Amino acid sequence: MKQNFILLPVKTTHALKSEDKSLNPEVKNFFYKLSSPAKTKRLHLHDDDKPLPIKVLDSVSESGAKLVELPLDSLANFQFSFPGIRLVPEVFYKKAIMPSLPLTRLFSAAASKRKSTTVTVTNDQGEPIADASIYAYVDYEKETGIDGKTDERGKLQIRLSKTVKRLEVLLVYPPHSYWPLCLKNVSLEDAITIKVRAIDVTYEDVLRHFYKTPTLPHIRKTIKIGIVDTGIGPHTSLDVEGGACTVAGERKNDYADCDNHGTHVAGIIGSKQDPVGVAAGVQLYSYRVFPKDGGDASSFSIIKAISKAVEDGCQLINLSIALDESDEATNAQIAEAYSKGVICFAAAGNDGRQAVSYPAAYSLAIAVSAMGRRGTFPAGTEPFIDVKSPYGKDPKNFIAGFSNIGHEIKITAPGVGIMSCYPGNKFQVLSGTSMACPAAVGIAARLLAEEGRIIKRTASAQRADEMIRFLHSKLRQLGFGARYEGQGMFFV
Amino acid sequence: MANRRWILKFIGSATSISKAKVNALLKGNSIHVIDMSLFPKLLLVEGSKQKMNALTSHSDGWTYSPDKSYKVPGTRKKLQP
Numbered sequence: 001m002k003q004n005f006i007l008l009p010v011k012t013t014h015a016l017k018s019e020d021k022s023l024n025p026e027v028k029n030f031f032y033k034l035s036s037p038a039k040t041k042r043l044h045l046h047d048d049d050k051p052l053p054i055k056v057l058d059s060v061s062e063s064g065a066k067l068v069e070l071p072l073d074s075l076a077n078f079q080f081s082f083p084g085i086r087l088v089p090e091v092f093y094k095k096a097i098m099p100s101l102p103l104t105r106l107f108s109a110a111a112s113k114r115k116s117t118t119v120t121v122t123n124d125q126g127e128p129i130a131d132a133s134i135y136a137y138v139d140y141e142k143e144t145g146i147d148g149k150t151d152e153r154g155k156l157q158i159r160l161s162k163t164v165k166r167l168e169v170l171l172v173y174p175p176h177s178y179w180p181l182c183l184k185n186v187s188l189e190d191a192i193t194i195k196v197r198a199i200d201v202t203y204e205d206v207l208r209h210f211y212k213t214p215t216l217p218h219i220r221k222t223i224k225i226g227i228v229d230t231g232i233g234p235h236t237s238l239d240v241e242g243g244a245c246t247v248a249g250e251r252k253n254d255y256a257d258c259d260n261h262g263t264h265v266a267g268i269i270g271s272k273q274d275p276v277g278v279a280a281g282v283q284l285y286s287y288r289v290f291p292k293d294g295g296d297a298s299s300f301s302i303i304k305a306i307s308k309a310v311e312d313g314c315q316l317i318n319l320s321i322a323l324d325e326s327d328e329a330t331n332a333q334i335a336e337a338y339s340k341g342v343i344c345f346a347a348a349g350n351d352g353r354q355a356v357s358y359p360a361a362y363s364l365a366i367a368v369s370a371m372g373r374r375g376t377f378p379a380g381t382e383p384f385i386d387v388k389s390p391y392g393k394d395p396k397n398f399i400a401g402f403s404n405i406g407h408e409i410k411i412t413a414p415g416v417g418i419m420s421c422y423p424g425n426k427f428q429v430l431s432g433t434s435m436a437c438p439a440a441v442g443i444a445a446r447l448l449a450e451e452g453r454i455i456k457r458t459a460s461a462q463r464a465d466e467m468i469r470f471l472h473s474k475l476r477q478l479g480f481g482a483r484y485e486g487q488g489m490f491f492v
Numbered sequence: 493m494a495n496r497r498w499i500l501k502f503i504g505s506a507t508s509i510s511k512a513k514v515n516a517l518l519k520g521n522s523i524h525v526i527d528m529s530l531f532p533k534l535l536l537v538e539g540s541k542q543k544m545n546a547l548t549s550h551s552d553g554w555t556y557s558p559d560k561s562y563k564v565p566g567t568r569k570k571l572q573p
Binding site for chain 1: 501
């Protein structure tokens with residue numbers, strides 16, 4: 001399949017007249033190469049391995065933006081082969097007419113027709129687990145059922161229609177310290193007791209299966225990674241070198257975690273104790289963009305965070321955040337960071353094979369999908385439900401059922417059943433492209449630290465181009481297909 | 493028209509911009525400043541779309557886009573209401 005794209009330099013719309021001194025001369029040459037009257041010809045632009053077919057359909061001017069046709073399967077390969085070039089899909093606008101209203105289906109039953117079941121969650125010692133989230137699915141595909149949280153006695157009463165005899169799926173998420181569970185085909189008795197399994201931090205999850213983090217040497221403190229998220233820590237396994245809170249109206253130096261997401265992300269990269277992170281030794285910077293009241297992160301706070309991370313000298317930025325539409329302001333800031341030699345990695349989103357979220361879908365970001373592996377999570381735990389085709393060349397590997405996919409995906413990384421840090425020196429198992437993204441960022445940091453030369457170059461778009469080319473050489477495809485894994489996964 | 497937050501971006505060619513003048517311009521258009529920490533490149537402001545249109549159409553070098561809300565991708569399964 002092919003699609004039309006507009007090719008642009010990182011910041012401007014014109015390569016040869018660009019006043020941007022950081023623009024790589026190779027990018028200028030690239031636009032010049034495409035400026036020949038090749039409207040109907042196919043040009044073959046070679047990387048190290050094989051030619052990439054590209055058809056120039058139109059051009060704004062000799063050195064201006066180009067409209068090209070590219071095979072979708074070669075999109076990630078194109079972007080790794082020609083870093084520093086924005087690839088914007090050609091879009092078509094419609095007339096502004098009122099859409100029809102969506103249809104809403106409700107799932108309810110009258111009180112007299114409902115049956116009550118008490119679910120109790122305990123650990124192996126029989127102690128109650130409070131605040132565990134329970135999702136009781138009558139139909140998992142249709143997402144119908146009931147949810148709630150256990151009280152201090154570890155109990156939750158669920159009421160469903162008397163006609164419901166069994167739950168297709170019952171998911172239990174303890175707040176921390178235990179693996180989330182997945183029970184299938186559960187008979188709806190008056191009482192159900194569920195025992196959860198404690199996290200053993202030396203267990204080999206999918207991240208440690210591929211990267212053997214306890215045996216990897218700590219990397220030199222030459223790399224700084226900015227984590228734009230809910231904040232980091234406190235946690236004794238994590239050293240946070242600096243950062244900022246960029247939420248309007250909140251204290252600038254309050255960049256500790258206001259939730260738990262950012263701490264988990266940071267632990268995957270830099271935890272110095274079991275479960276050890278993939279880039280232990282790296283310098284972690286925390287940029288809190290989510291407000292303390294639990295609200296969403298505004299694009300302005302994200303722009304400020306990226307800008308601050310660049311100013312602080314971060315070379316890599318982790319964006320485990322998602323929006324279902326393009327955001328011009330954040331995209332522009334990612335381009336600005338790229339022009340200063342900084343690469344942003346972003347989570348593809350967890351909507352289950354839906355379109356890649358933004359900012360991951362933006363062409364200058366590295367979109368990361370999530371993969372998993374059978375046998376890297378205990379039997380009966382929640383990651384089991386994320387096992388879905390396609391399977392790789394090794395049939396134990398799979399692309400997580402929750403992962404968004406598309407031709408914007410550039411790489412994949414482990415993101416199913418990942419053990420990491422939870423504020424207050426605790427641990428938690430989470431699954432998501434939010435987990436795959438820091439796994440990829442951390443390994444990229446390790447590879448760049450080992451290489452040593454590129455990271456010392458002047459911070460410019462040329463450095464970012466070189467980083468991308470170098471990292472490309474460390475990717476290996478696992479056999480899922482380009483829409484699922486892009487150019488594959490990093491190996492060390 | 494309802495007020496909402498916008499990112500006001502300077503794309504003009506001027507090399508120095510007076511903060512006081514920009515403040516006065518925004519005040520004159522009933523636009524409230526929320527965050528000026530990235531001034532002069534970017535500002536976070538609050539106002540109606542109508543006011544933003546009026547501001548950017550009468551002053552050179554300014555453009556605006558909505559301040560959007562990002563989430564962390566959900567790590568738990570979904571349930572319909």
